[in-house]
Amino acid sequence: MAKKPIGPVRRDFTPWESGNAKPFIEFRNVTKRFGDFTAVDNLSLTIYEREFFALLGGSGCGKTTMMRMLGGFEEPSAGEIFLDGQNLAGVPPYRRPANMMFQSYALFPHMSVERNIAFGLQQDKLPKGEIEARVQQMLKLVKLEDFAKRKPHQLSGGQRQRVALARSIAKKPKVLLLDEPLGALDRKLREETQFELMDLQTELGMTFLIVTHDQEEAMTVADRIAVMDRGRIIQVATPAEIYETPNSRFVADFIGSINLIEARVASRNGTVTRLKAPNLEREIAVSQPTDANVGDTVWFAIRPEKIRLGFDAPQNGTANAAEAEIWDIGYLGDVSIFHAKAAEDLILKSTVANITRTVERPISWEDNVWLSWDEDAGVILTR
Amino acid sequence: MRKGPSWFNLTSLVLGFAFLYLPIVLLVVYSFNESRLVTVWAGFSTKWYGEMLRNQQLLDAAWVTARVAFTSATIATVLGTIAALVLVRSGRFLGRTLFSGMIYAPLVMPEVILGLSLLLLFVAVDQTRGFWTVMIAHTTFSMCYVAVVVQSRLAGFDRSVEEAAMDLGCPPFKTFFAVTLPIILPGVVAGWMLAFTLSLDDLVIASFTTGPGATTLPMKIYSQVRLGVTPEINAVCTVLVAIVTVGVIAASLVTKQQEARRQRDIRRAEAQG
Numbered sequence: 001m002a003k004k005p006i007g008p009v010r011r012d013f014t015p016w017e018s019g020n021a022k023p024f025i026e027f028r029n030v031t032k033r034f035g036d037f038t039a040v041d042n043l044s045l046t047i048y049e050r051e052f053f054a055l056l057g058g059s060g061c062g063k064t065t066m067m068r069m070l071g072g073f074e075e076p077s078a079g080e081i082f083l084d085g086q087n088l089a090g091v092p093p094y095r096r097p098a099n100m101m102f103q104s105y106a107l108f109p110h111m112s113v114e115r116n117i118a119f120g121l122q123q124d125k126l127p128k129g130e131i132e133a134r135v136q137q138m139l140k141l142v143k144l145e146d147f148a149k150r151k152p153h154q155l156s157g158g159q160r161q162r163v164a165l166a167r168s169i170a171k172k173p174k175v176l177l178l179d180e181p182l183g184a185l186d187r188k189l190r191e192e193t194q195f196e197l198m199d200l201q202t203e204l205g206m207t208f209l210i211v212t213h214d215q216e217e218a219m220t221v222a223d224r225i226a227v228m229d230r231g232r233i234i235q236v237a238t239p240a241e242i243y244e245t246p247n248s249r250f251v252a253d254f255i256g257s258i259n260l261i262e263a264r265v266a267s268r269n270g271t272v273t274r275l276k277a278p279n280l281e282r283e284i285a286v287s288q289p290t291d292a293n294v295g296d297t298v299w300f301a302i303r304p305e306k307i308r309l310g311f312d313a314p315q316n317g318t319a320n321a322a323e324a325e326i327w328d329i330g331y332l333g334d335v336s337i338f339h340a341k342a343a344e345d346l347i348l349k350s351t352v353a354n355i356t357r358t359v360e361r362p363i364s365w366e367d368n369v370w371l372s373w374d375e376d377a378g379v380i381l382t383r
Numbered sequence: 384m385r386k387g388p389s390w391f392n393l394t395s396l397v398l399g400f401a402f403l404y405l406p407i408v409l410l411v412v413y414s415f416n417e418s419r420l421v422t423v424w425a426g427f428s429t430k431w432y433g434e435m436l437r438n439q440q441l442l443d444a445a446w447v448t449a450r451v452a453f454t455s456a457t458i459a460t461v462l463g464t465i466a467a468l469v470l471v472r473s474g475r476f477l478g479r480t481l482f483s484g485m486i487y488a489p490l491v492m493p494e495v496i497l498g499l500s501l502l503l504l505f506v507a508v509d510q511t512r513g514f515w516t517v518m519i520a521h522t523t524f525s526m527c528y529v530a531v532v533v534q535s536r537l538a539g540f541d542r543s544v545e546e547a548a549m550d551l552g553c554p555p556f557k558t559f560f561a562v563t564l565p566i567i568l569p570g571v572v573a574g575w576m577l578a579f580t581l582s583l584d585d586l587v588i589a590s591f592t593t594g595p596g597a598t599t600l601p602m603k604i605y606s607q608v609r610l611g612v613t614p615e616i617n618a619v620c621t622v623l624v625a626i627v628t629v630g631v632i633a634a635s636l637v638t639k640q641q642e643a644r645r646q647r648d649i650r651r652a653e654a655q656g
């Protein structure tokens with residue numbers, strides 16, 4: 001079935017779809033237990049070469065444990081991990097071709113910036129001239145040439161972050177592990193650095209694996225995202241697929257903002273499924289086939305920006321619309337968020353982009369409005 | 384609100400300091416006494432310092448003490464640091480509570496008992512007593528002080544720094560010397576200095592464990608005092624006090640300056656963003 005592409009893609013880079021691409025990093029049925037607690041639960045995952053892959057989840061979901069197992073700081077309780085064809089079982093961290101950028105940066109406080117960066121190269125016993133050249137190259141890459149002689153405590157947070165990055169890529173590892181790399185930076189700097197990271201990854205042609213709890217960060221930088229919860233992977237897909245076609249209520253709710261409406265399947269044919277929500281007068285028509293039988297309870301999930309808001313009832317059709325009363329308004333500058341009460345126990349969120357500076361007839365509190373959406377605007381979730 | 388300390392505070396301060404320092408001040412003052420009698424002031428003189436330098440027995444004792452203190456402090460620092468690492472790092476193991484409790488025991492154990500038990504041990508293994516037995520005894524009791532000092536330094540240690548070193552290809556043993564030791568060095572040095580001073584002024588344990596030819600300075604001073612106090616002893620003690628004072632003041636000045644520079648650097652780094 002030919003599908004319309006969803007969202008932006010890196011052109012000619014979709015090894016996960018080709019079916020015969022060689023896996024670069026492979027978790028095979030990996031389990032990690034700490035005492036009674038199962039941090040990672042029988043998990044399999046494939047990451048391809050030159051991919052920017054994100055592990056996303058809340059605290060305690062097992063994402064950091066996954067990364068630490070790849071780095072060699074934890075051994076799996078069961079299962080195997082392969083990196084570029086090599087089984088990593090029993091290989092200590094100092095013999096793994098993976099380098100890690102730590103959340104706390106973990107810079108050596110007693111060494112200058114250049115000695116921090118040179119540390120890994122010195123362990124490989126490279127010739128002195130080569131080390132110096134590589135350190136200079138790295139300093140230039142992260143724009144810290146003028147700070148080479150400084151100690152870590154003489155640097156700002158953003159500069160320390162760049163030193164940590166330079167140190168971890170200096171050895172040109174097969175894979176760079178990034179553990180919440182931007183967590184300690186303020187918002188503006190974080191956004192800038194996200195784009196810098198992407199550029200860097202393309203430039204170096206390395207495989208990057210990032211662990212983060214920040215969904216915006218994961219969506220910005222990653223080619224693919226694995227959403228994790230309680231030691232399991234819930235969905236692995238591109239950022240756009242995760243956002244537009246979540247496979248479960250957990251993913252839909254975790255990524256961005258969503259309206260979830262509980263409904264029953266009223267009728268279905270090959271292309272369109274019609275749902276009936278008890279608290280909505282009109283039916284919901286979705287251009288998506290479903291495995292659920294007529295009468296089954298499912299959830300209709302629709303993003304706030306895909307719900308239109310207007311004073312007049314939509315002209316065409318008898319489905320995908322609801323009359324509602326404006327309950328709350330949040331003005332964020334670029335968009336406004338409207339909370340519209342469609343039924344006693346159903347408040348739907350709708351975000352409207354403020355594309356003009358003034359409007360003819362502003363929507364205000366307690367206004368009666370019509371909400372409407374297209375057949376392909378939302379998805380049906382069965383779990 | 385009245386400025387400055389109240390009368391009560393001022394009085395307690397003066398009394399407290401007098402209590403602490405009056406004996407030492409008297410000792411220092413009388414070291415410059417002309418008279419042979421310690422308690423009678425007969426004018427200023429430095430002759431007892433000259434006497435002291437001509438007293439070969441006293442100088443020998445000082446040399447023994449310095450050697451014992453240096454060697455025992457060094458060995459105690461190595462052992463104490465290892466003990467601290469085990470206590471902080473190894474997580475739970477069978478007997479951990481016992482071990483951590485036992486490492487503190489010498490801190491509270493009466494010195495007489497420690498000295499006696501060490502003596503009994505040396506007799507039992509038929510070890511000739513002298514320099515080495517004193518040295519071993521001092522290592523034993525100062526080791527736990529080092530362990531306590533280093534432990535406090537390790538408590539705030541970010542282990543990811545060590546992981547980073549290993550991640551960059553550095554094996555664990557090398558990581559300890561390249562990364563861990565430099566970071567905990569201030570604690571280790573402080574531990575060494577503590578062990579050194581403890582050994583320097585120990586009388587009880589040294590008396591129990593020493594043998595012929597290994598008289599330490601505190602033992603020498605004590606035995607001379609029993610034959611009558613001479614200003615010569617005052618002079619020796621004044622020199623000791625001076626050494627310790629200069630050491631403490633220098634150390635605190637250096638740390639203070641370093642900390643001030645560090646704070647300035649941090650402020651400057653944050654300001655430039």
